[in-house]
Amino acid sequence: MAQQPQKPVRPFGALLQQAWGENPVFRQVLGICSALAVTNLVFNTALMCLGLIWATTMSSLTVSLIRNVTPRRVRIMVSVLIIAVYVIVVDICFRVLFPEVHRDIAAYVGLIVTNCIVLGRLEAFASRNRPLASVCDGLGAGLGYSLILMAVAIVRELLGFGTLLRGTPWKLTLLPTGPESWWRPWTIMITPPGAFFVLAIIVWAARAAALRRPGASQEAAP
Amino acid sequence: MKLNTDSPPYVIGFAAIVSAVFTAAIMTLHVATADAVRRNEAVLEDKAKVELFDYGDPARMTGEQIAAIVGRRVVELKPPLVDPNSGRQFRLYKAYDTDHRKPGARLIAYAFPIGGIGFWARIDGLLAVDPNAARIVGVVFPSHSETPGLGGRISTDKDWREGFGKVKLPGGVRGDGRYVFVGGDTPPGESDPRFGRHVDAITGATGTSDAVGRFINRDLHHFLQALRKAREDRPNDLR
Numbered sequence: 001m002a003q004q005p006q007k008p009v010r011p012f013g014a015l016l017q018q019a020w021g022e023n024p025v026f027r028q029v030l031g032i033c034s035a036l037a038v039t040n041l042v043f044n045t046a047l048m049c050l051g052l053i054w055a056t057t058m059s060s061l062t063v064s065l066i067r068n069v070t071p072r073r074v075r076i077m078v079s080v081l082i083i084a085v086y087v088i089v090v091d092i093c094f095r096v097l098f099p100e101v102h103r104d105i106a107a108y109v110g111l112i113v114t115n116c117i118v119l120g121r122l123e124a125f126a127s128r129n130r131p132l133a134s135v136c137d138g139l140g141a142g143l144g145y146s147l148i149l150m151a152v153a154i155v156r157e158l159l160g161f162g163t164l165l166r167g168t169p170w171k172l173t174l175l176p177t178g179p180e181s182w183w184r185p186w187t188i189m190i191t192p193p194g195a196f197f198v199l200a201i202i203v204w205a206a207r208a209a210a211l212r213r214p215g216a217s218q219e220a221a222p
Numbered sequence: 223m224k225l226n227t228d229s230p231p232y233v234i235g236f237a238a239i240v241s242a243v244f245t246a247a248i249m250t251l252h253v254a255t256a257d258a259v260r261r262n263e264a265v266l267e268d269k270a271k272v273e274l275f276d277y278g279d280p281a282r283m284t285g286e287q288i289a290a291i292v293g294r295r296v297v298e299l300k301p302p303l304v305d306p307n308s309g310r311q312f313r314l315y316k317a318y319d320t321d322h323r324k325p326g327a328r329l330i331a332y333a334f335p336i337g338g339i340g341f342w343a344r345i346d347g348l349l350a351v352d353p354n355a356a357r358i359v360g361v362v363f364p365s366h367s368e369t370p371g372l373g374g375r376i377s378t379d380k381d382w383r384e385g386f387g388k389v390k391l392p393g394g395v396r397g398d399g400r401y402v403f404v405g406g407d408t409p410p411g412e413s414d415p416r417f418g419r420h421v422d423a424i425t426g427a428t429g430t431s432d433a434v435g436r437f438i439n440r441d442l443h444h445f446l447q448a449l450r451k452a453r454e455d456r457p458n459d460l461r
Binding site for chain 2: 037066069070071072073074077078081082085088089092095096099100103104106107167191192
């Protein structure tokens with residue numbers, strides 16, 4: 001039997017809620033694996049974020065469209081199948097358009113299928129809400145994930161390499177990196193431990209910012 | 223009439239239809255992009271050769287420039303080399319310092335495919351040795367699925383790969399059966415049997431480093447036997 005619809009949700013409210021209020025990374029602590037692994041280059045991170053935004057948005061739309069005809073007992077299987085299809089589409093597009101980036105982040109693109117953010121939004125929201133609200137919810141979750149990942153990636157690439165958009169024609173060298181220069185790249189920033197430090201600081205700052213909102217002390221508590 | 227979505231025939235039918243529809247969509251996309259993917263793989267291999275033979279920075283070249291350089295300076299030997307002991311065949315790429323058709327073109331390296339199972343999946347690469355097979359010139363890994371940021375640095379960390387360029391190849395396999403040692407302490411001096419054959423592991427990626435060391439030693443062993451045999455049988459082909 002299909003789930004009973006809950007009270008109507010405002011689409012824009014759902015988007016904002018996922019992008020910031022219930023941000024999947026700093027509030028729900030989801031998607032940490034890829035947040036740590038792919039964020040040493042801004043361009044790779046941007047493509048990973050686009051992949052996740054696409055997967056969450058389209059999966060939410062599809063699951064919502066067929067929610068009333070999906071048998072409850074196979075809904076998880078159907079959800080995973082739908083996510084897998086959209087992730088394979090992302091994988092094929094990267095393979096065609098950005099083959100070198102695909103080689104570097106292919107393992108994590110594939111793992112979007114099992115990303116808790118995507119399956120979580122399908123199960124918690126899209127399977128019981130209307131398509132427009134579900135699209136906004138999925139989009140918001142993807143944007144919320146991307147917001148944190150891009151912040152981590154900018155700090156890591158800048159301190160680790162002295163550049164932004166390294167490996168692309170739009171590379172910006174913002175800090176000198178030659179042997180005679182005053183700046184020494186922080187090698188730790190391009191290795192996974194660097195991601196732990198940066199992510200922790202950004203999560204701390206974001207949660208502190210959330211706590212500053214009037215009446216937010218209760219809801220922002222871990 | 224209300225649809226009974228919990229009845230077994232409905233569940234089976236629904237699952238079958240959903241699977242068929244989505245699988246067909248993916249297969250269509252896969253077939254439609256197959257040619258583009260093959261072209262990209264060829265470009266990636268050419269880029270790897272440009273980097274391996276130090277013909278310039280492939281990141282600053284267009285696909286056409288890369289293809290032109292590789293077309294002029296790299297020649298694939300046909301038929302391939304064969305290791306007389308194992309029967310294994312090796313594609314051999316001869317790299318020249320300029321257009322190979324010019325009279326003064328000088329052979330600078332031989333390269334051959336290497337590969338094996340890494341930490342997650344297969345790693346494929348090219349290893350280059352100097353024309354006397356006395357030392358490794360370089361190594362590249364255009365295809366792998368190692369962990370991004372960890373084992374994935376076999377393709378992105380040029381400094382690590384340059385460590386292989388310092389490895390000297392002895393006249394034959396020594397008693398330890400290895401040409402290269404990947405990982406472990408840096409040899410303190412010439413008395414250490416690993417001296418001149420050691421490359422640092424990638425930090426945090428011991429599995430990938432071990433795998434790379436394992437298949438490089440194996441493939442190099444077979445390749446050098448195949449090269450020795452080819453030098454006896456068809457020395458002119460190798461110039």
